[in-house]
Amino acid sequence: MSWFTAHSLTIVTFFPLLGAVVIAFLRRDRTSSVRWVALLCSLLTFLMTVWLYFGFDSHRTGMQFEEFRIWMVLPPVNYHLGVDGLSMLLILLTGLLTPLSVLVSWSSITHRTKEFFLFLLALETGMIGVFAALDLVLFFVFWEVMLIPMYFLIGIWGHERRVYAAVKFILYTMTGSALMLTGILYLYNLTGTFDLPRVLDYLTATSLLSPQAERWLFLAFFVAFAIKVPLFPFHTWLPDAHVEAPTAGSVILAGVLLKMGTYGMLRFCLPLFPGASRAFAPVVCALAIIGIIYGALVAMVQPDLKKLVAYSSVAHLGFCVLGIFVFNAQGMEGSIYQMFSHGVSTGALFMLVGMLYDRRHTRLISEFGGLATSVPVYSTFFLIVALSSLGLPMLNGFVGEFLIIVGSYHSGALYAALAAAGVVLAAVYLLWMYQRVFYGDITNEKNRTLPDCNLREKLILTVVVVVIVAMGVYPQPFLRRMDRSVAFIMQRVERRTLLFTERAPAGHLGGGQ
Amino acid sequence: MMTLQTADMVRILPEIVLSIFGILVMVLEPFVPAGQKKLLGWMALLGVLAGGTATVRTSFEPGMAFRGSIAADGFSVYFIYLFLLVAGLVILGSMDYLERDHAQHGEFYALVLLGTVGMCFMAASTDLIMIFLGLEISSISTYILAGFRRADRLSNEAALKYFLLGSFATAFFLYGIAFVYGLTGTTNLLGASARLMEPSQWSTFARVALVLMFVGLAFKLSTVPFQIWTPDVYQGAPAPVTAFLSVGPKAAAFAVLLRLFLGSFASAGSVTFWILWISAALTMCLGNLAAIWQTNVKRLLAYSSIAHAGYILVGVAAGRSDGISAVMFYLVAYALMNVGAFILVAYLSGAGERLVQIEDYTGLALKRPGVAACLAVLFLSLAGFPTTAGFLAKFYVFRAAIHSHLVGLTVLALLNSVVSVYYYLRIVVAMYMREGKTETAGAVLPWPVRTALAVSVLGIFYLGLAPKLPLGLSTLSALPLPK
Numbered sequence: 002m003s004w005f006t007a008h009s010l011t012i013v014t015f016f017p018l019l020g021a022v023v024i025a026f027l028r029r030d031r032t033s034s035v036r037w038v039a040l041l042c043s044l045l046t047f048l049m050t051v052w053l054y055f056g057f058d059s060h061r062t063g064m065q066f067e068e069f070r071i072w073m074v075l076p077p078v079n080y081h082l083g084v085d086g087l088s089m090l091l092i093l094l095t096g097l098l099t100p101l102s103v104l105v106s107w108s109s110i111t112h113r114t115k116e117f118f119l120f121l122l123a124l125e126t127g128m129i130g131v132f133a134a135l136d137l138v139l140f141f142v143f144w145e146v147m148l149i150p151m152y153f154l155i156g157i158w159g160h161e162r163r164v165y166a167a168v169k170f171i172l173y174t175m176t177g178s179a180l181m182l183t184g185i186l187y188l189y190n191l192t193g194t195f196d197l198p199r200v201l202d203y204l205t206a207t208s209l210l211s212p213q214a215e216r217w218l219f220l221a222f223f224v225a226f227a228i229k230v231p232l233f234p235f236h237t238w239l240p241d242a243h244v245e246a247p248t249a250g251s252v253i254l255a256g257v258l259l260k261m262g263t264y265g266m267l268r269f270c271l272p273l274f275p276g277a278s279r280a281f282a283p284v285v286c287a288l289a290i291i292g293i294i295y296g297a298l299v300a301m302v303q304p305d306l307k308k309l310v311a312y313s314s315v316a317h318l319g320f321c322v323l324g325i326f327v328f329n330a331q332g333m334e335g336s337i338y339q340m341f342s343h344g345v346s347t348g349a350l351f352m353l354v355g356m357l358y359d360r361r362h363t364r365l366i367s368e369f370g371g372l373a374t375s376v377p378v379y380s381t382f383f384l385i386v387a388l389s390s391l392g393l394p395m396l397n398g399f400v401g402e403f404l405i406i407v408g409s410y411h412s413g414a415l416y417a418a419l420a421a422a423g424v425v426l427a428a429v430y431l432l433w434m435y436q437r438v439f440y441g442d443i444t445n446e447k448n449r450t451l452p453d454c455n456l457r458e459k460l461i462l463t464v465v466v467v468v469i470v471a472m473g474v475y476p477q478p479f480l481r482r483m484d485r486s487v488a489f490i491m492q493r494v495e496r497r498t499l500l501f502t503e504r505a506p507a508g509h510l511g512g513g514q
Numbered sequence: 515m516m517t518l519q520t521a522d523m524v525r526i527l528p529e530i531v532l533s534i535f536g537i538l539v540m541v542l543e544p545f546v547p548a549g550q551k552k553l554l555g556w557m558a559l560l561g562v563l564a565g566g567t568a569t570v571r572t573s574f575e576p577g578m579a580f581r582g583s584i585a586a587d588g589f590s591v592y593f594i595y596l597f598l599l600v601a602g603l604v605i606l607g608s609m610d611y612l613e614r615d616h617a618q619h620g621e622f623y624a625l626v627l628l629g630t631v632g633m634c635f636m637a638a639s640t641d642l643i644m645i646f647l648g649l650e651i652s653s654i655s656t657y658i659l660a661g662f663r664r665a666d667r668l669s670n671e672a673a674l675k676y677f678l679l680g681s682f683a684t685a686f687f688l689y690g691i692a693f694v695y696g697l698t699g700t701t702n703l704l705g706a707s708a709r710l711m712e713p714s715q716w717s718t719f720a721r722v723a724l725v726l727m728f729v730g731l732a733f734k735l736s737t738v739p740f741q742i743w744t745p746d747v748y749q750g751a752p753a754p755v756t757a758f759l760s761v762g763p764k765a766a767a768f769a770v771l772l773r774l775f776l777g778s779f780a781s782a783g784s785v786t787f788w789i790l791w792i793s794a795a796l797t798m799c800l801g802n803l804a805a806i807w808q809t810n811v812k813r814l815l816a817y818s819s820i821a822h823a824g825y826i827l828v829g830v831a832a833g834r835s836d837g838i839s840a841v842m843f844y845l846v847a848y849a850l851m852n853v854g855a856f857i858l859v860a861y862l863s864g865a866g867e868r869l870v871q872i873e874d875y876t877g878l879a880l881k882r883p884g885v886a887a888c889l890a891v892l893f894l895s896l897a898g899f900p901t902t903a904g905f906l907a908k909f910y911v912f913r914a915a916i917h918s919h920l921v922g923l924t925v926l927a928l929l930n931s932v933v934s935v936y937y938y939l940r941i942v943v944a945m946y947m948r949e950g951k952t953e954t955a956g957a958v959l960p961w962p963v964r965t966a967l968a969v970s971v972l973g974i975f976y977l978g979l980a981p982k983l984p985l986g987l988s989t990l991s992a993l994p995l996p997k
Contacts, residue, residue, distance in 0.1 A: 073981060073982060073985065074982060074985075074986070075985065075989060076910075076913055141900065142900035142905075143900075145899055145900045145905075146899065146900050146901055149899060152939075156947040157947055163947065164943050164947050164948075167943075167947070168936065168939060168943070171935065171939065172935060172936060175932045175935055176929070176932050179925070179929055179931065180928070182909075182912070182928055183916070183924055183925050183928055186912055186913050186916040186924070189913065190913075190916050
């Protein structure tokens with residue numbers, strides 16, 4: 002037992018990969034065993050993440066379930082894993098979304114089934130690894146490795162322009178990674194270690210970094226994360242990737258992969274380069290708000306359901322970035338909460354669009370109308386999820402957005418006002434879309450005989466709705482687990498800022514209460 | 515005058531053993547009946563193994579041989595093992611290829627062994643004349659090998675081109691040696707470097723000598739602007755030969771480059787540095803940008819190997835012991851990836867090498883999933899994805915570069931490797947994401963090829979995941995160099 006507790010994070014991280022290896026040895030034509038192995042493996046992983054989540058001590062600062070082994074001696078790269086409140090929540094999200102993705106793909110993936118589930122499970126290992134890694138190189142390894150299964154998921158099982166979308170996705174992300182790797186190597190050259198906690202200690206204890214170097218390093222990391230989020234000018238890969246990906250791919254992409262960007266900002270940019278974060282905060286907040294408004298406006302005019310959801314992601318992730326860069330506890334907690342709830346809600350929206358696509362093989366809004374009478378159960382689920390995505394109180398989306406807006410009010414009323422406008426716009430595009438698709442008369446005869454949700458789909462959607470309602474009604478247990486981590490990051494940002502103001506009183510530091 | 519000492523002989527034992535086996539294969543060739551020529555391949559492989567054993571013996575007898583013209587040190591032993599690995603893989607990968615293309619002749623294996631001898635001498639020599647002899651031995655063998663498909667026009671063109679430009683390049687190198695001799699009165703590296711210790715001793719002529727020697731080596735390294743021959747030769751030569759000459763002579767030239775530029779003539783300082791910096795930058799950019807437009811897999815790999823030479827030069831430009839060990843680690847990774855890729859290309863191309871376009875790989879993943887997976891691993895490793903050798907190799911080189919404050923060059927190299935992802939993935943796209951063509955590549959692989967492939971793919975993962983041992987070796991072997 003003690004062996005298990007000592008290696009719990011390793012087990013959670015690599016268990017899905019074990020499933021992938023098992024699938025690799027199954028025969029190609031045994032598709033149903035492939036599916037069952039994938040489902041069982043991802044469910045067990047989910048149970049383990051839940052177990053970890055409840056084992057997580059919310060009263061302790063710092064990393065938990067830590068593991069440390071030497072991987073390479075020179076340069077000293079270590080296998081260092083650990084989670085805090087932030088990464089724990091995201092690992093839980095990954096654990097939740099993967100079995101749902103397996104279920105969503107249950108009957109829609111009929112072609113090269115074995116490879117599909119193999120890549121899906123390998124992807125889960127990569128994602129959990131990104132959130133659990135505490136060594137810069139290990140983090141980078143997971144960050145890059147995870148691209149390959151995603152690339153195949155989009156490129157093989159996607160729609161018409163899948164190859165274009167897959168290559169665009171991988172090239173955009175890798176450009177960011179190239180800059181980040183330079184930053185990592187530069188930090189190593191300065192501190193002599195790749196170990197994140199030790200790099201942090203060095204940087205806070207000494208003034209190794211000149212403000213100039215700190216800005217460059219911040220940018221090297223930030224651009225990589227901004228591409229992943231994606232923040233406004235870097236977002237063009239996202240609609241392509243989302244629209245072309247198979248349903249499970251979109252769910253994972255929106256649910257987890259985008260969060261890696263915001264996670265990276267919280268984990269690396271803010272604590273490592275607090276001075277530069279402050280300095281760039283006005284620009285970042287402006288870009289985030291542009292993203293919120295722009296994403297919403299573009300979503301409004303999309304004729305394609307999936308594209309609409311994709312652009313809504315740009316807007317929602319804008320909220321997350323805004324919450325991070327207003328530098329206060331509410332904003333940051335709201336941002337983390339929003340990461341989780343966007344993962345669930347937008348993931349669910351993609352699942353719903355995918356179910357519709359399976360039935361009609363189109364996603365054009367104009368093809369539908371009056372679905373509420375022909376598929377009532379489906380329509381009800383869709384409504385709840387859409388309402389959660391637009392931030393209706395008592396559902397999950399509200400908590401995060403509310404906290405972010407309150408937080409941004411502290412650093413500027415204008416930020417809060419513009420962000421709130423984004424919430425209104427979200428209501429506009431989601432409700433307008435809902436009206437066109439589900440209400441009115443049935444204009445297309447094909448829609449009259451659509452089958453309603455089957456048992457599997459009801460199961461998936463019920464799970465989602467339970468999470469949505471639970472998170473909206475009683476967010477306390479989720480928020481309390483991140484308190485310490487947020488306080489820790491805030492403390493880093495503030496203490497280091499003091500040092501900075503002492504040395505460089507010239508006022509580049511912007512923002513701030 | 516000169517007495518042969520046992521220690522001297524032991525220090526060149528690997529070269530002796532390889533030469534004996536090479537000559538033996540040549541002599542036995544007429545006595546082996548026509549259908550049995552493969553036996554000669556096995557014999558050559560035995561020669562490689564014997565050479566490996568001999569190298570163990572050599573490594574217990576470190577020191578200089580033949581009055582300071584050969585060094586048996588960690589550096590040379592490391593490179594000899596690298597060349598033996600390459601030779602072994604190439605021989606394993608050629609036997610059935612030659613059978614298929616009706617080119618099964620014993621000379622092939624003899625030439626591979628003798629070429630390897632030349633490379634070993636290049637890495638181990640500490641006398642410019644000896645280095646030149648090694649260069650010539652290895653060059654002449656590879657010229658013949660490049661034209662081994664005698665009936666094929668492209669192969670003949672490749673051999674001629676390689677020969678003409680190669681001899682031109684060796685002439686440059688020789689000219690550089692002449693200058694060094696004129697300035698210092700010796701061709702021995704120890705002696706010559708003793709007379710060029712101080713930066714003030716680097717007269718214009720000494721710098722010219724350095725540049726001339728660099729030009730000579732640059733042809734073998736195929737760095738810009740001396741890369742013109744590379745795509746044509748790599749395309750025209752039989753694929754297993756391309757595997758050999760894209761790795762062996764290149765690694766040997768890097769060994770010489772390290773020994774001369776970072777060892778003996780390190781005091782030249784800024785001249786060396788800027789030559790290396792500029793050729794690294796140009797080579798990476800040109801290799802990658804040209805590779806994007808290729809439709810022939812062999813040409814694509816040719817440009818990719820140019821690009822890789824650029825990355826390796828970044829490590830050389832970084833200098834210091836961590837730059838040297840990064841370069842040495844990179845060369846092993848590069849050898850495994852490139853030899854593996856070319857051997858697979860050789861087999862997928864079918865008789866007469868007809869199927870070498872990217873479209874010919876369409877749908878390979880459905881037809882032959884195992885082969886496609888191996889090729890995908892090799893290409894992802896060339897692109898530098900983590901968990902493969904390609905990533906760690908780049909990682910070490912760039913770490914060394916940042917250590918020497920080459921931030922600009924590192925960013926350039928990393929952005930270049932993003933570009934390279936695009937063209938490496940084109941083949942993955944063809945294999946996995948497009949479907950069906952009537953005639954596609956897809957022969958069944960004979961087991962020696964499978965062995966060679968297994969060695970390179972497993973080696974790639976080994977170097978990428980648990981590099982403790984190889985990394986330690988390259989760090990230790992880099993030690994004897996800087997003086």
